[in-house]
Amino acid sequence: MPYPSTQPPPVSRRLSRPEGLRLLGNVTFGRIVFISRALPGIQLVSHVMDGEDLLVGLPGDCEVVKLLTQLSPVVYEADVLDTATRHGWSIVLTGRAGLVEDDEEIARALRRLRPWPGEEISVVVRIHPELVTGTRIEDATAAAR
Template sequence: MQHQVTPPASASRELSRDEGLRFRRNVTFGRIVFISRATPAIRVVSHAMDGVDLLLGLPYESEINALLTHTSPVVYQADLLDAATRLGWSVVLSGRAGLVEDPEEVEHALRRLRPWPGERIDVVVRIHPELVTGFHVAEVGAGGP
């Protein structure tokens, strides 16, 4: 006789700005979204926190470098979702991104960033979040919503 396992009841709730910033500290990678050649472009990148700002390590790509020569609007998304339980969180921030050019700041960032295996970091980008949104899905009655 087979027994079907019923997944725990879960609920989703929106995250506050502070919660979103706090959750983002739990992962070291996410996705940067920017406009390139009049279309959205997405790259998976490593990140580290610097206060509320986000530092990204990117390989050199002329389209990214050209975009970020001036402070540019971007979107960054990070999450930690479990495919089996469908529990976790996702945070999206919108803000202005620019290249970090001060050699000491770049060195500091490089010590903190954890790139993907085989990924090289040629440029460091700082994003100052202007808008932070997100959601958290947790089991009902287990410290969740």
């Protein structure tokens, strides 16, 4: 027989654009979603914020880089979730992505990006967010503050 929890149930609330962008700045990885040969693709990548834009580091030989010879629509998702409490947040950013071509800007981004072990970042992509949506799941007392 399951025992009822003495904790209040978690509640979900929508996040504003500024809060979503701030939370994206608190993590260093997410997933870029793109379309290739009429099929969706998803790749785990590292990122840093540059104002409201997202800079994503990619290996030069990955599928996404081949698609970004011009500004292309992409979706980016990042989250932090605690599986024990089921609290956390998820942000989805939709925007246009393009390759960063300025050598100084690439060098600055490469100093800040933290690649995955064994990954070599050689390309930087800038995503300008057009739409930022998100959800935070927390206990009811935190949501009331």
